[in-house]
Amino acid sequence: MLKKGIAWVYTCIIFTFLYAPIAVLMLMSFNESQYNSLPFQFSTRWYNELANNQTLIDSSLTSIYVAAITALFCVILATMLMLWIVQTKSPLKKWIDSLIILPLTIPWLILGLSILLLLNLLNWDKNFYILLVGHIIISLPYTVMVIKARLQSLDFSINEASASLGANEWTTFRKITFPLLFPAMLAGGFLAFVISFDNFILSYFLIPSGQSTLPIEIYSSIKFGFTPEINAVSTVLLAGTTIIIIFIVTVMKASLKFLFK
Amino acid sequence: MAYLAIKNLSKSFQNNLVLDHINFEIEKGTFLSLLGPSGCGKTTTLRLIAGFEHQDEGTIHIGGNTIDTLPPYKRNIGLVFQSYALFPHMTVGQNIAYGLEQRNFTKGDIKKEVSKALEMVQLTGFENRKPRQLSGGQQQRVALARALVIKPSLLLLDESLSALDKKLRVDMQIELRQIQKEVGITTLFVTHDQEEAMTLSDQIAVMKNGKIVQMDTPQNIYKNPVNSFVASFIGQSNFLKGRIKENSQFVLQNGSTFSLPQQDYSLYNQEEYIISVRPEKIRVDQTRPSYPHIQGKVKFVTYIGNLSMYLIEALGHDIRIQQQNDSYRDQLKVNDEIYFSWNASDQSILTE
Ligand SMILES: Nc1ncnc2c1ncn2[C@@H]1O[C@H](COP(=O)(O)OP(=O)(O)O)[C@@H](O)[C@H]1O
Ligand SMILES: [Mg+2]
Numbered sequence: 001m002l003k004k005g006i007a008w009v010y011t012c013i014i015f016t017f018l019y020a021p022i023a024v025l026m027l028m029s030f031n032e033s034q035y036n037s038l039p040f041q042f043s044t045r046w047y048n049e050l051a052n053n054q055t056l057i058d059s060s061l062t063s064i065y066v067a068a069i070t071a072l073f074c075v076i077l078a079t080m081l082m083l084w085i086v087q088t089k090s091p092l093k094k095w096i097d098s099l100i101i102l103p104l105t106i107p108w109l110i111l112g113l114s115i116l117l118l119l120n121l122l123n124w125d126k127n128f129y130i131l132l133v134g135h136i137i138i139s140l141p142y143t144v145m146v147i148k149a150r151l152q153s154l155d156f157s158i159n160e161a162s163a164s165l166g167a168n169e170w171t172t173f174r175k176i177t178f179p180l181l182f183p184a185m186l187a188g189g190f191l192a193f194v195i196s197f198d199n200f201i202l203s204y205f206l207i208p209s210g211q212s213t214l215p216i217e218i219y220s221s222i223k224f225g226f227t228p229e230i231n232a233v234s235t236v237l238l239a240g241t242t243i244i245i246i247f248i249v250t251v252m253k254a255s256l257k258f259l260f261k
Numbered sequence: 262m263a264y265l266a267i268k269n270l271s272k273s274f275q276n277n278l279v280l281d282h283i284n285f286e287i288e289k290g291t292f293l294s295l296l297g298p299s300g301c302g303k304t305t306t307l308r309l310i311a312g313f314e315h316q317d318e319g320t321i322h323i324g325g326n327t328i329d330t331l332p333p334y335k336r337n338i339g340l341v342f343q344s345y346a347l348f349p350h351m352t353v354g355q356n357i358a359y360g361l362e363q364r365n366f367t368k369g370d371i372k373k374e375v376s377k378a379l380e381m382v383q384l385t386g387f388e389n390r391k392p393r394q395l396s397g398g399q400q401q402r403v404a405l406a407r408a409l410v411i412k413p414s415l416l417l418l419d420e421s422l423s424a425l426d427k428k429l430r431v432d433m434q435i436e437l438r439q440i441q442k443e444v445g446i447t448t449l450f451v452t453h454d455q456e457e458a459m460t461l462s463d464q465i466a467v468m469k470n471g472k473i474v475q476m477d478t479p480q481n482i483y484k485n486p487v488n489s490f491v492a493s494f495i496g497q498s499n500f501l502k503g504r505i506k507e508n509s510q511f512v513l514q515n516g517s518t519f520s521l522p523q524q525d526y527s528l529y530n531q532e533e534y535i536i537s538v539r540p541e542k543i544r545v546d547q548t549r550p551s552y553p554h555i556q557g558k559v560k561f562v563t564y565i566g567n568l569s570m571y572l573i574e575a576l577g578h579d580i581r582i583q584q585q586n587d588s589y590r591d592q593l594k595v596n597d598e599i600y601f602s603w604n605a606s607d608q609s610i611l612t613e
Contacts, residue, residue, distance in 0.1 A: 155344055155346055157342045157344055157346040158346045158347075158348055158349075160311070160313055160333070160340070160342075160346070161340060161347075161348070162348075162359070163312075163313075163332075163334045164311055164333055164334070164336075164338060164408075165359050165360035165363055165407070165408075165411060166334050166335075166337070166363035166364060166411065167334055167359070167363050168332070168334050171363065175359075176348055180350055
């Protein structure tokens with residue numbers, strides 16, 4: 001009984017610690033005060049201002065755009081690579097297996113700096129594609145890990161069963177591998193999206209001048225006079241993410257039903 | 262040429278010779294078991310026939326056609342895996358229909374064939390269940406139905422019953438054999454369980470280190486094993502190693518001598534032989550008989566209900582004897598002095 005009580009309190013503390021700051025941020029986005037100060041006075045002023053703040057909207061859209069393309073590329077690349085890896089006997093396998101995960105261990109700061117250095121050496125201008133490449137490099141390991149875990153949990157002999165029943169490689173992929181892999185592809189894509197969306201350092205190094213992403217915008221606004229519009233945009237994004245997560249979980253549940261039921 | 266013919270099949274993995282020039286042929290409708298210890302190359306043989314691996318040497322023929330250059334999906338071979346390998350995201354019905362869809366059957370025909378297949382494996386009414394909702398034995402039957410519904414030219418089963426518990430396994434053995442006979446399908450069954458191979462097969466091929474050591478009917482293999490490996494792998498046996506001297510005398514390696522049963526031994530002129538005798542073929546007398554015999558002492562008794570196993574100390578060896586516990590015979594007790602012997606027709610004289 002006592003043990004149960006302690007566990008409960010413990011859980012509460014952890015959850016408070018995790019979510020209280022976010023709750024405060026969301027609350028403050030509805031506070032009239034310019035300086036996030038109390039007493040709390042409800043208002044939608046900052047949302048109105050946000051609607052008129054083109055820089056903030058543009059940078060949010062850029063972030064979403066970059067993250068979406070990154071996620072798409074990561075899913076396609078990771079799926080193709082892992083499908084190849086699980087069945088190949090090539091000696092390259094070991095190398096690719098580790099090289100693809102390696103960016104996890106390289107600090108983003110150093111990665112950003114080195115890409116910048118390379119651009120300098122080649123005498124190239126910073127551009128959008130380079131930014132994308134950077135984001136794909138840092139997000140790919142996460143997608144790979146999710147998809148690889150799923151592939152390894154699948155019984156490889158179902159592919160052979162499919163072949164023995166008369167299905168060629170393409171049919172086997174379409175009817176067996178893809179449906180079973182889809183939830184992992186979705187989860188891996190979402191992870192890549194979040195990693196990319198969240199990234200400040202790499203974007204800061206690689207973004208073409210005159211553009212910015214949301215993290216860059218938030219960072220500079222903290223430096224040069226914070227307004228609660230940032231709270232508002234954060235809340236909007238949190239709400240958006242939550243909706244995406246709910247959507248994904250629902251889709252996954254539907255396509256994963258055969259596993260749970 | 263026989264219906265299924267394997268000729269000179271060889272396969273190495275990383276310079277490790279796993280299959281060493283295997284040859285065998287079986288007629289249509291035969292149930293052949295590949296029996297051997299783990300790692301002897303049974304699965305590799307099946308995978309070569311199914312087309313998942315490619316041989317280094319040799320050819321595979323079914324019904325007069327050479328199939329070993331075809332990709333797996335063109336071989337029309339039914340496969341049942343040990344792990345069942347059912348498609349987890351499809352229902353039982355969809356699993357069974359899969360092979361028919363690849364063959365462009367119409368919807369109506371598929372429905373008919375699926376329900377026939379389900380009836381054959383006694384799973385009518387299960388077509389909308391997911392594999393996960395079935396027991397091991399039921400999943401096994403779905404896998405069998407899925408493999409048979411395509412009317413394959415050959416059925417391959419790799420340790421397919423090993424994952425089931427003992428009682429279910431025996432039931433499934435009987436069911437598998439019944440279905441196999443009904444359909445008349447030529448079947449290659451891989452197992453390391455000699456009892457299973459004995460129960461199911463028309464023919465058994467005993468394998469060791471990538472070679473087929475002996476291939477014959479279960480009865481013949483049991484009665485006339487070609488060497489001590491086969492004799493000990495299929496059933497139990499007593500092995501006595503030594504020299505055959507004139508007058509039917511046998512001299513064991515430790516120097517003890519006994520008289521072999523009456524038979525012409527003049528052809529056995531090699532240095533060394535192994536006499537193999539099954540435990541249940543040994544006759545026991547409590548008083549000294551007039552025919553050739555060995556004297557021994559009961560060391561250990563194991564009671565198995567209808568049978569008893571005795572461990573006898575004789576000639577410096579441990580001899581196993583198995584006897585029926587019927588009402589005409591007294592059970593032996595530890596330290597009983599006994600005299601035992603066997604018929605010449607029940608012994609195998611082996612060279613290795
Ligand atoms: N794909 C492979 N790569 C390397 N070695 C293999 C491969 N498949 C099988 N072997 C080896 O070949 C030998 C025979 O394997 P297998 O045919 O699976 O034996 P069994 O089915 O009789 O237990 C084993 O020593 C195994 O390690
Ligand atoms: Mg095996």
